[in-house]
Amino acid sequence: xxxxxxxxxxxxxxxxxxxxxxxxxxxxxxxxxxxxxxxxxxxxxxxxxxxxxxxxxxxxxxxxxxxxxxxxxxxxxxxxxxxxxxxxxxxxxxxxxxxxxxxxxxxxxxxxxxxxxxxxxxxxxxxxxxxxxxxxxxxxxxxxxxxxxxxxxxxxxxxxxxxxxxxxxxxxxxxxxxxxxxxxxxxxxxxxxxxxxxxxxxxxxxxxxxxxxx
Amino acid sequence: xxxxxxxxxxxxxxxxxxxxxxxxxxxxxxxxxxxxxxxxxxxxxxxxxxxxxxxxxxxxxxxxxxxxxxxxxxxxxxxxxxxxxxxxxxxxxxxxxxxxxxxxxxxxxxxxxxxxxxxxxxxxxxxxxxxxxxxxxxxxxxxxxxxxxxxxxxxxxxxxxxxxxxxxxxxxxxxxxxxxxxxxxxxxxxxxxxxxxxxxxxxxxxxxxxxxxx
Numbered sequence: 202x203x204x205x206x207x208x209x210x211x212x213x214x215x216x217x218x219x220x221x222x223x224x225x226x227x228x229x230x231x232x233x234x235x236x237x238x239x240x241x242x243x244x245x246x247x248x249x250x251x252x253x254x255x256x257x258x259x260x261x262x263x264x265x266x267x268x269x270x271x272x273x274x275x276x277x278x279x280x281x282x283x284x285x286x287x288x289x290x291x292x293x294x295x296x297x298x299x300x301x302x303x304x305x306x307x308x309x310x311x312x313x314x315x316x317x318x319x320x321x322x323x324x325x326x327x328x329x330x331x332x333x334x335x336x337x338x339x340x341x342x343x344x345x346x347x348x349x350x351x352x353x354x355x356x357x358x359x360x361x362x363x364x365x366x367x368x369x370x371x372x373x374x375x376x377x378x379x380x381x382x383x384x385x386x387x388x389x390x391x392x393x394x395x396x397x398x399x400x401x402x403x404x405x406x407x408x409x410x411x412x413x414x415x
Numbered sequence: 416x417x418x419x420x421x422x423x424x425x426x427x428x429x430x431x432x433x434x435x436x437x438x439x440x441x442x443x444x445x446x447x448x449x450x451x452x453x454x455x456x457x458x459x460x461x462x463x464x465x466x467x468x469x470x471x472x473x474x475x476x477x478x479x480x481x482x483x484x485x486x487x488x489x490x491x492x493x494x495x496x497x498x499x500x501x502x503x504x505x506x507x508x509x510x511x512x513x514x515x516x517x518x519x520x521x522x523x524x525x526x527x528x529x530x531x532x533x534x535x536x537x538x539x540x541x542x543x544x545x546x547x548x549x550x551x552x553x554x555x556x557x558x559x560x561x562x563x564x565x566x567x568x569x570x571x572x573x574x575x576x577x578x579x580x581x582x583x584x585x586x587x588x589x590x591x592x593x594x595x596x597x598x599x600x601x602x603x604x605x606x607x608x609x610x611x612x613x614x615x616x617x618x619x620x621x622x623x624x625x626x627x628x629x
Contacts, residue, residue, distance in 0.1 A: 215436040215593065218463070222429040222566065225460040232462040241455070241466050246439040248446040249432070252455050252464035301594075322594060339598045351594030352436065353570065360600045373603035373613040374620075379429065380515075380536060380565030382604025383597035384553045386574045389587035390596025399587040406588075 202229055202366070205263035205290070207303075208236040208253045209283065211273030214244040215352050216300040217251065220267050220359035226375050227367045235260045237282050245271045257286040262293050265362070269355070270301030270321060278309045287312065296345050296362060300355035304348040308333045316343040321351035322392050323407060337393075353390075356381065416443055416580070419477035419504070421517075422450040422467045423497065425487030428458040429566050430514040431465065434481050434573035440589050441581045449474045451496050459485045471500040476507050479576070483569070484515030484535060492523045501526065510559050510576060514569035518562040522547045530557040535565035536606050537621060551607075567604075570595065 204224050206217050217234070225232045236242050236253030243250050266287065277283040287310045291297050299307050304320040307313050308331035318333040319325070319341040328335040339350045340358045349358035360381070364372035389395040418438050420431050431448070439446045450456055450467030457464050480501065491497040501524045505511050513521050518534040521527050522545035532547040533539075533555040542549040553564045554572045563572035574595070578586035603609040 213436070214432050218428050218432040221460075221463060222427070225462055232460070234463055246435075246446070248439055248468070249435060249448055250466035250468075252466070254462070254464075339596065350596075351592075353593045353595040353597065356567065357598050357600065364600055369601070370613060370616060373601045373609060374616045376599060376601055376603045377606065377609045377613055377617050378565075379567045380604055381567040381597075381599055382553065382564075382608065383567065383595075383599065384571050385590060385595055385597065386571065386578055387583070387587045387590055389590045390594055392591065394596065395587060395591045399584060399591055402584060402588045403591050 202231070202264045203260065204230055204232045204265040204267065205235050205260045206232060206267040207269065207283065208234050208242040208251055209273045209277060210243055211245045211271055212242065212269045213271035213301060213352055214249050214251060216269030216271060216303065216355050217267070219353060219355040220298075220300060222379055223356060223359035223363055223375050224265070226378060227363055227371060233260050233263070245273065257282060261290060263290055264294060265296045266290055266294055266298060268299040268303035268306055270299070270303040270305070274302045274306055277306050284310045294345065296347060296365070298347040298349070298358065298362065300349045300358065301351045304328065304333070305331060307346070307348070313346060313348075316346055317341050318343065318346065318348040319350050320348065323403070416445070416478045417474065418444055418446045418479040418481065419449050419474045420446060420481045421483065421497065422448050422456040422465055423487045423491060424457055425459045425485055426456065426483045427485035427515060427566055428463050428465060430483030430485060430517065430569050431481070433567060433569040434512075434514060434576075436593055437570060437573035437577055437589050438479070440592060441577055441585060447474050447477070459487065471496060475504060477504055478508060479510045480504055480508055480512060482513040482517035482520055484513070484517040484519070488516045488520055491520050498524045508559065510561060510579070512561040512563070512572065512576065514563045514572065515565045518542065518547070519545060521560070521562070527560060527562075530560055531555050532557065532560065532562040533564050534562065537565075537617070
Protein backbone atom coordinates (compact mmCIF):
# COMPACT_ATOMS: atom_id res chain seq x y z
CA UNK A 202 0.00 0.00 0.00
CA UNK A 203 1.42 3.35 -1.07
CA UNK A 204 0.77 6.48 1.00
CA UNK A 205 1.65 9.82 -0.61
CA UNK A 206 2.14 12.78 1.70
CA UNK A 207 2.03 16.08 -0.16
CA UNK A 208 4.74 18.63 0.56
CA UNK A 209 4.58 22.29 -0.39
CA UNK A 210 6.44 25.41 0.68
CA UNK A 211 5.32 26.89 4.02
CA UNK A 212 3.49 23.80 5.20
CA UNK A 213 3.22 23.11 8.94
CA UNK A 214 5.75 20.33 9.53
CA UNK A 215 3.83 18.46 12.23
CA UNK A 216 0.77 18.23 9.94
CA UNK A 217 2.84 15.92 7.75
CA UNK A 218 5.15 14.26 10.27
CA UNK A 219 2.46 13.35 12.83
CA UNK A 220 0.50 11.12 10.42
CA UNK A 221 3.72 9.85 8.87
CA UNK A 222 5.01 8.55 12.18
CA UNK A 223 1.89 6.43 12.67
CA UNK A 224 1.14 5.26 9.12
CA UNK A 225 4.72 4.45 8.16
CA UNK A 226 4.93 1.78 10.89
CA UNK A 227 2.15 -0.35 9.44
CA UNK A 228 3.29 -3.60 7.82
CA UNK A 229 3.26 -3.34 4.04
CA UNK A 230 2.89 0.43 3.91
CA UNK A 231 5.31 2.51 1.85
CA UNK A 232 5.20 6.26 2.46
CA UNK A 233 6.39 8.68 -0.21
CA UNK A 234 6.80 12.40 0.38
CA UNK A 235 5.88 14.08 -2.90
CA UNK A 236 6.00 17.66 -4.13
CA UNK A 237 5.86 19.63 -7.34
CA UNK A 238 9.63 19.21 -7.46
CA UNK A 239 11.95 16.85 -5.61
CA UNK A 240 14.23 18.28 -2.95
CA UNK A 241 13.91 20.30 0.24
CA UNK A 242 10.65 22.06 1.07
CA UNK A 243 10.70 24.81 3.71
CA UNK A 244 8.11 24.85 6.46
CA UNK A 245 6.02 27.77 7.73
CA UNK A 246 8.27 28.73 10.63
CA UNK A 247 11.24 28.70 8.29
CA UNK A 248 13.65 26.66 10.40
CA UNK A 249 13.02 23.21 8.93
CA UNK A 250 13.10 21.63 5.50
CA UNK A 251 11.49 18.28 4.74
CA UNK A 252 12.60 16.52 1.56
CA UNK A 253 10.28 15.56 -1.28
CA UNK A 254 11.72 12.31 -2.63
CA UNK A 255 9.24 12.16 -5.51
CA UNK A 256 7.44 14.53 -7.85
CA UNK A 257 3.67 14.38 -8.07
CA UNK A 258 3.96 12.72 -11.47
CA UNK A 259 6.10 9.99 -9.87
CA UNK A 260 3.14 8.93 -7.69
CA UNK A 261 0.06 9.02 -9.94
CA UNK A 262 -1.87 6.32 -8.11
CA UNK A 263 -1.26 6.28 -4.35
CA UNK A 264 -3.67 4.24 -2.25
CA UNK A 265 -3.79 6.98 0.38
CA UNK A 266 -3.24 10.72 0.07
CA UNK A 267 -2.36 12.93 3.05
CA UNK A 268 -2.59 16.70 2.49
CA UNK A 269 -1.05 18.77 5.30
CA UNK A 270 -1.93 22.38 6.00
CA UNK A 271 -0.09 25.54 6.89
CA UNK A 272 -0.01 29.03 5.39
CA UNK A 273 1.46 27.68 2.14
CA UNK A 274 -1.97 26.17 1.52
CA UNK A 275 -3.04 29.53 0.08
CA UNK A 276 -0.83 28.99 -2.97
CA UNK A 277 -2.75 25.83 -3.88
CA UNK A 278 -6.31 27.11 -3.84
CA UNK A 279 -6.53 27.50 -7.63
CA UNK A 280 -5.99 25.25 -10.62
CA UNK A 281 -2.41 24.07 -10.89
CA UNK A 282 -0.21 20.99 -10.56
CA UNK A 283 -1.41 20.17 -7.03
CA UNK A 284 -5.10 20.36 -7.96
CA UNK A 285 -4.56 18.31 -11.12
CA UNK A 286 -2.64 15.66 -9.20
CA UNK A 287 -5.20 15.54 -6.38
CA UNK A 288 -8.16 15.18 -8.72
CA UNK A 289 -6.54 12.49 -10.87
CA UNK A 290 -5.12 10.52 -7.93
CA UNK A 291 -8.28 10.83 -5.83
CA UNK A 292 -10.20 8.92 -8.48
CA UNK A 293 -8.25 5.81 -7.45
CA UNK A 294 -7.49 6.25 -3.74
CA UNK A 295 -8.79 4.12 -0.91
CA UNK A 296 -8.49 7.10 1.44
CA UNK A 297 -8.04 10.81 0.74
CA UNK A 298 -7.12 12.67 3.89
CA UNK A 299 -6.00 16.03 5.19
CA UNK A 300 -4.73 17.72 8.33
CA UNK A 301 -5.42 21.29 9.43
CA UNK A 302 -5.94 23.66 6.49
CA UNK A 303 -5.07 20.88 4.07
CA UNK A 304 -8.83 20.30 3.89
CA UNK A 305 -9.20 23.74 2.31
CA UNK A 306 -7.05 22.55 -0.60
CA UNK A 307 -9.15 19.40 -0.97
CA UNK A 308 -12.35 21.44 -0.79
CA UNK A 309 -11.14 24.06 -3.26
CA UNK A 310 -10.22 21.25 -5.66
CA UNK A 311 -13.82 20.08 -5.46
CA UNK A 312 -13.18 16.86 -3.57
CA UNK A 313 -15.21 17.69 -0.47
CA UNK A 314 -18.32 19.12 -2.11
CA UNK A 315 -21.32 18.27 0.07
CA UNK A 316 -19.10 16.27 2.42
CA UNK A 317 -18.65 16.69 6.16
CA UNK A 318 -15.16 17.93 6.95
CA UNK A 319 -13.06 19.74 9.52
CA UNK A 320 -9.99 21.98 9.60
CA UNK A 321 -8.04 24.19 12.02
CA UNK A 322 -10.51 25.99 14.29
CA UNK A 323 -9.28 29.36 13.04
CA UNK A 324 -10.14 28.35 9.46
CA UNK A 325 -13.48 26.65 10.10
CA UNK A 326 -15.44 29.47 8.46
CA UNK A 327 -13.64 28.84 5.17
CA UNK A 328 -15.02 25.33 4.59
CA UNK A 329 -18.65 26.15 3.76
CA UNK A 330 -17.81 28.73 1.06
CA UNK A 331 -15.72 25.97 -0.58
CA UNK A 332 -18.68 23.60 -0.65
CA UNK A 333 -17.91 21.36 2.33
CA UNK A 334 -20.07 20.89 5.43
CA UNK A 335 -18.03 22.09 8.43
CA UNK A 336 -18.07 19.83 11.48
CA UNK A 337 -16.36 20.85 14.72
CA UNK A 338 -14.85 17.49 15.55
CA UNK A 339 -11.22 16.45 15.87
CA UNK A 340 -11.43 13.88 13.08
CA UNK A 341 -14.26 13.73 10.54
CA UNK A 342 -14.84 10.78 8.23
CA UNK A 343 -17.23 10.97 5.28
CA UNK A 344 -16.92 8.06 2.91
CA UNK A 345 -13.27 7.70 1.99
CA UNK A 346 -12.51 11.29 3.03
CA UNK A 347 -10.94 11.76 6.43
CA UNK A 348 -10.08 15.26 7.64
CA UNK A 349 -8.40 16.32 10.87
CA UNK A 350 -8.56 19.52 12.89
CA UNK A 351 -5.45 21.64 13.50
CA UNK A 352 -1.84 20.41 13.38
CA UNK A 353 -1.60 17.80 16.17
CA UNK A 354 -4.99 16.29 15.23
CA UNK A 355 -3.25 14.52 12.37
CA UNK A 356 -1.84 12.01 14.86
CA UNK A 357 -5.32 11.04 16.05
CA UNK A 358 -6.55 10.88 12.46
CA UNK A 359 -3.67 8.67 11.38
CA UNK A 360 -4.23 6.20 14.20
CA UNK A 361 -7.87 5.99 13.15
CA UNK A 362 -6.73 5.44 9.59
CA UNK A 363 -4.36 2.67 10.68
CA UNK A 364 -7.29 1.09 12.47
CA UNK A 365 -9.33 1.09 9.25
CA UNK A 366 -6.44 -0.14 7.12
CA UNK A 367 -4.82 -2.72 9.38
CA UNK A 368 -7.18 -3.39 12.29
CA UNK A 369 -7.33 -2.63 15.99
CA UNK A 370 -4.30 -4.64 17.11
CA UNK A 371 -1.94 -2.93 14.69
CA UNK A 372 -3.43 0.49 15.50
CA UNK A 373 -2.89 -0.10 19.21
CA UNK A 374 0.61 -1.47 18.60
CA UNK A 375 1.50 1.66 16.64
CA UNK A 376 0.01 3.85 19.36
CA UNK A 377 2.05 2.00 21.98
CA UNK A 378 5.12 2.11 19.77
CA UNK A 379 4.99 5.90 19.55
CA UNK A 380 3.95 5.96 23.23
CA UNK A 381 0.93 8.09 22.46
CA UNK A 382 -0.53 8.46 25.92
CA UNK A 383 -0.89 12.23 25.76
CA UNK A 384 -0.74 14.38 28.84
CA UNK A 385 -1.10 18.03 27.81
CA UNK A 386 -0.06 20.48 30.52
CA UNK A 387 -3.27 22.48 30.20
CA UNK A 388 -6.86 22.07 29.08
CA UNK A 389 -6.21 24.56 26.30
CA UNK A 390 -6.11 22.56 23.09
CA UNK A 391 -9.41 23.67 21.63
CA UNK A 392 -11.39 26.91 21.77
CA UNK A 393 -14.14 25.01 23.62
CA UNK A 394 -11.91 24.28 26.61
CA UNK A 395 -9.20 26.96 26.54
CA UNK A 396 -9.53 29.98 28.83
CA UNK A 397 -11.28 32.79 26.97
CA UNK A 398 -8.29 35.10 27.37
CA UNK A 399 -6.06 32.53 25.67
CA UNK A 400 -8.53 32.16 22.80
CA UNK A 401 -8.48 35.95 22.49
CA UNK A 402 -4.65 35.98 22.37
CA UNK A 403 -4.57 33.45 19.55
CA UNK A 404 -7.35 35.19 17.63
CA UNK A 405 -5.61 38.54 18.01
CA UNK A 406 -2.39 36.98 16.76
CA UNK A 407 -4.04 34.87 14.10
CA UNK A 408 -0.88 34.80 12.05
CA UNK A 409 0.90 33.24 15.03
CA UNK A 410 -0.37 29.80 14.16
CA UNK A 411 0.56 30.43 10.55
CA UNK A 412 4.08 31.72 10.88
CA UNK A 413 4.99 31.87 14.54
CA UNK A 414 5.20 35.08 16.52
CA UNK A 415 8.19 36.40 14.62
CA UNK B 416 16.81 32.53 22.73
CA UNK B 417 18.43 29.89 20.54
CA UNK B 418 17.13 26.30 20.57
CA UNK B 419 19.32 23.68 18.88
CA UNK B 420 17.64 20.44 17.83
CA UNK B 421 20.16 17.69 17.11
CA UNK B 422 19.75 15.68 13.93
CA UNK B 423 21.45 12.38 13.21
CA UNK B 424 20.91 9.55 10.75
CA UNK B 425 18.07 7.16 11.64
CA UNK B 426 16.43 9.45 14.18
CA UNK B 427 12.68 9.22 14.77
CA UNK B 428 11.29 12.26 12.96
CA UNK B 429 8.45 13.02 15.37
CA UNK B 430 10.91 13.11 18.30
CA UNK B 431 12.37 16.24 16.71
CA UNK B 432 9.34 17.74 14.95
CA UNK B 433 6.91 17.45 17.88
CA UNK B 434 8.96 19.70 20.19
CA UNK B 435 9.91 21.94 17.26
CA UNK B 436 6.30 22.70 16.45
CA UNK B 437 5.66 23.95 19.99
CA UNK B 438 8.93 25.70 20.83
CA UNK B 439 9.37 27.44 17.49
CA UNK B 440 6.14 29.40 18.01
CA UNK B 441 7.35 31.18 21.14
CA UNK B 442 8.15 34.87 20.71
CA UNK B 443 11.87 35.47 20.49
CA UNK B 444 12.84 31.84 20.00
CA UNK B 445 15.06 30.85 17.09
CA UNK B 446 15.26 27.12 16.38
CA UNK B 447 18.26 25.68 14.55
CA UNK B 448 18.42 22.08 13.33
CA UNK B 449 22.05 21.04 13.69
CA UNK B 450 23.99 17.94 12.72
CA UNK B 451 27.54 16.75 12.28
CA UNK B 452 27.22 17.96 8.69
CA UNK B 453 24.71 20.29 7.04
CA UNK B 454 22.22 18.81 4.62
CA UNK B 455 19.58 16.10 4.61
CA UNK B 456 19.44 13.57 7.44
CA UNK B 457 17.44 10.36 6.87
CA UNK B 458 15.01 9.14 9.50
CA UNK B 459 14.59 5.64 10.94
CA UNK B 460 11.76 4.55 8.64
CA UNK B 461 13.77 5.73 5.66
CA UNK B 462 11.06 7.71 3.89
CA UNK B 463 11.82 11.18 5.20
CA UNK B 464 14.81 13.49 5.34
CA UNK B 465 15.00 16.50 7.62
CA UNK B 466 17.62 19.12 6.81
CA UNK B 467 20.38 20.19 9.15
CA UNK B 468 20.89 23.88 8.43
CA UNK B 469 23.88 24.15 10.75
CA UNK B 470 26.81 22.06 11.87
CA UNK B 471 27.35 21.45 15.56
CA UNK B 472 30.28 23.86 15.52
CA UNK B 473 27.96 26.54 14.11
CA UNK B 474 25.90 26.45 17.33
CA UNK B 475 28.39 26.21 20.22
CA UNK B 476 26.20 27.97 22.80
CA UNK B 477 22.49 27.28 22.36
CA UNK B 478 20.23 28.23 25.25
CA UNK B 479 18.26 25.02 24.86
CA UNK B 480 19.29 21.63 23.47
CA UNK B 481 16.78 19.05 22.25
CA UNK B 482 18.13 15.54 21.59
CA UNK B 483 15.70 13.24 19.74
CA UNK B 484 15.85 9.47 19.81
CA UNK B 485 15.50 6.66 17.34
CA UNK B 486 17.70 3.69 16.43
CA UNK B 487 20.43 6.01 15.15
CA UNK B 488 21.02 6.87 18.80
CA UNK B 489 23.23 3.77 19.02
CA UNK B 490 25.88 5.44 16.86
CA UNK B 491 26.29 8.25 19.41
CA UNK B 492 26.84 6.27 22.59
CA UNK B 493 30.63 6.71 22.55
CA UNK B 494 33.02 9.63 22.40
CA UNK B 495 32.70 11.57 19.18
CA UNK B 496 31.54 14.89 17.73
CA UNK B 497 28.03 14.63 19.25
CA UNK B 498 29.32 13.90 22.76
CA UNK B 499 31.90 16.66 22.56
CA UNK B 500 29.30 19.16 21.38
CA UNK B 501 26.77 18.09 24.00
CA UNK B 502 29.25 18.35 26.88
CA UNK B 503 30.61 21.72 25.82
CA UNK B 504 27.20 23.21 24.99
CA UNK B 505 25.52 21.79 28.10
CA UNK B 506 27.88 23.81 30.28
CA UNK B 507 26.05 26.94 29.12
CA UNK B 508 22.45 25.85 28.45
CA UNK B 509 19.37 26.95 30.32
CA UNK B 510 17.69 23.65 29.46
CA UNK B 511 19.11 20.39 28.16
CA UNK B 512 16.33 18.09 26.97
CA UNK B 513 15.68 14.84 25.17
CA UNK B 514 12.86 12.79 23.68
CA UNK B 515 12.61 8.99 23.61
CA UNK B 516 16.02 7.29 23.45
CA UNK B 517 17.71 10.67 23.13
CA UNK B 518 18.11 10.47 26.91
CA UNK B 519 20.41 7.48 26.42
CA UNK B 520 22.79 9.72 24.47
CA UNK B 521 22.68 12.36 27.21
CA UNK B 522 23.23 9.70 29.88
CA UNK B 523 26.09 8.03 28.00
CA UNK B 524 27.75 11.42 27.64
CA UNK B 525 27.63 11.73 31.42
CA UNK B 526 25.05 14.50 31.59
CA UNK B 527 22.40 12.58 33.52
CA UNK B 528 24.58 10.94 36.15
CA UNK B 529 22.55 10.63 39.34
CA UNK B 530 19.65 12.47 37.75
CA UNK B 531 16.04 11.32 37.38
CA UNK B 532 15.21 10.71 33.73
CA UNK B 533 12.90 8.85 31.40
CA UNK B 534 13.00 7.34 27.90
CA UNK B 535 10.94 5.11 25.60
CA UNK B 536 9.35 2.36 27.71
CA UNK B 537 11.16 -0.30 25.69
CA UNK B 538 14.51 1.28 26.60
CA UNK B 539 13.82 2.05 30.27
CA UNK B 540 16.20 -0.69 31.46
CA UNK B 541 19.10 1.04 29.72
CA UNK B 542 19.06 4.22 31.82
CA UNK B 543 20.38 2.87 35.14
CA UNK B 544 23.48 1.19 33.64
CA UNK B 545 24.29 4.62 32.14
CA UNK B 546 24.12 6.27 35.56
CA UNK B 547 20.69 7.90 35.43
CA UNK B 548 17.78 7.19 37.78
CA UNK B 549 14.92 5.81 35.66
CA UNK B 550 11.47 7.25 36.34
CA UNK B 551 8.39 5.92 34.58
CA UNK B 552 6.72 9.24 33.90
CA UNK B 553 5.86 10.92 30.63
CA UNK B 554 8.05 13.96 31.30
CA UNK B 555 10.76 14.08 33.96
CA UNK B 556 12.43 17.29 35.10
CA UNK B 557 15.57 17.24 37.24
CA UNK B 558 17.23 20.63 37.51
CA UNK B 559 17.71 21.96 33.99
CA UNK B 560 17.39 18.47 32.48
CA UNK B 561 14.03 17.58 31.00
CA UNK B 562 13.52 14.16 29.44
CA UNK B 563 10.44 12.77 27.70
CA UNK B 564 9.15 9.23 27.20
CA UNK B 565 8.73 7.73 23.73
CA UNK B 566 8.25 9.70 20.49
CA UNK B 567 4.98 11.60 20.96
CA UNK B 568 5.88 12.55 24.56
CA UNK B 569 8.12 15.25 23.13
CA UNK B 570 5.04 17.37 22.45
CA UNK B 571 4.01 17.29 26.11
CA UNK B 572 7.58 17.98 27.19
CA UNK B 573 7.89 20.93 24.83
CA UNK B 574 4.68 22.53 26.07
CA UNK B 575 6.00 22.21 29.61
CA UNK B 576 9.25 23.77 28.47
CA UNK B 577 7.36 26.65 26.83
CA UNK B 578 5.57 27.14 30.13
CA UNK B 579 8.89 27.43 31.97
CA UNK B 580 10.44 29.69 29.34
CA UNK B 581 7.55 31.98 28.44
CA UNK B 582 4.80 31.47 31.00
CA UNK B 583 1.37 29.89 31.14
CA UNK B 584 -0.42 32.18 28.70
CA UNK B 585 2.07 31.59 25.91
CA UNK B 586 2.14 27.84 26.62
CA UNK B 587 -1.64 27.69 26.39
CA UNK B 588 -1.66 29.85 23.27
CA UNK B 589 0.83 27.50 21.61
CA UNK B 590 -1.22 24.49 22.69
CA UNK B 591 -4.35 26.10 21.24
CA UNK B 592 -2.45 27.13 18.12
CA UNK B 593 -1.43 23.56 17.37
CA UNK B 594 -4.89 22.45 18.54
CA UNK B 595 -3.41 19.94 20.97
CA UNK B 596 -6.58 18.52 22.46
CA UNK B 597 -5.60 14.89 21.95
CA UNK B 598 -8.16 12.19 21.45
CA UNK B 599 -6.34 8.87 20.93
CA UNK B 600 -8.56 6.15 19.47
CA UNK B 601 -7.56 3.64 22.13
CA UNK B 602 -6.21 3.54 25.68
CA UNK B 603 -3.06 1.92 24.36
CA UNK B 604 -0.35 4.57 24.57
CA UNK B 605 1.62 3.14 27.47
CA UNK B 606 2.34 -0.39 28.69
CA UNK B 607 0.40 0.44 31.87
CA UNK B 608 -2.88 0.93 29.99
CA UNK B 609 -2.49 -1.04 26.75
CA UNK B 610 -4.06 -4.51 26.48
CA UNK B 611 -1.48 -7.13 27.46
CA UNK B 612 -1.66 -8.79 24.05
CA UNK B 613 -0.76 -5.47 22.39
CA UNK B 614 2.18 -5.00 24.76
CA UNK B 615 3.28 -8.51 23.84
CA UNK B 616 3.06 -7.74 20.11
CA UNK B 617 5.25 -4.67 20.46
CA UNK B 618 7.74 -6.48 22.71
CA UNK B 619 7.93 -9.37 20.26
CA UNK B 620 8.54 -6.93 17.43
CA UNK B 621 10.81 -4.66 19.39
CA UNK B 622 12.51 -3.46 16.26
CA UNK B 623 9.12 -2.30 15.00
CA UNK B 624 9.36 0.91 16.96
CA UNK B 625 12.90 1.32 15.73
CA UNK B 626 12.55 0.73 12.03
CA UNK B 627 8.92 -0.02 11.28
CA UNK B 628 7.65 -3.47 10.45
CA UNK B 629 9.50 -3.69 7.14
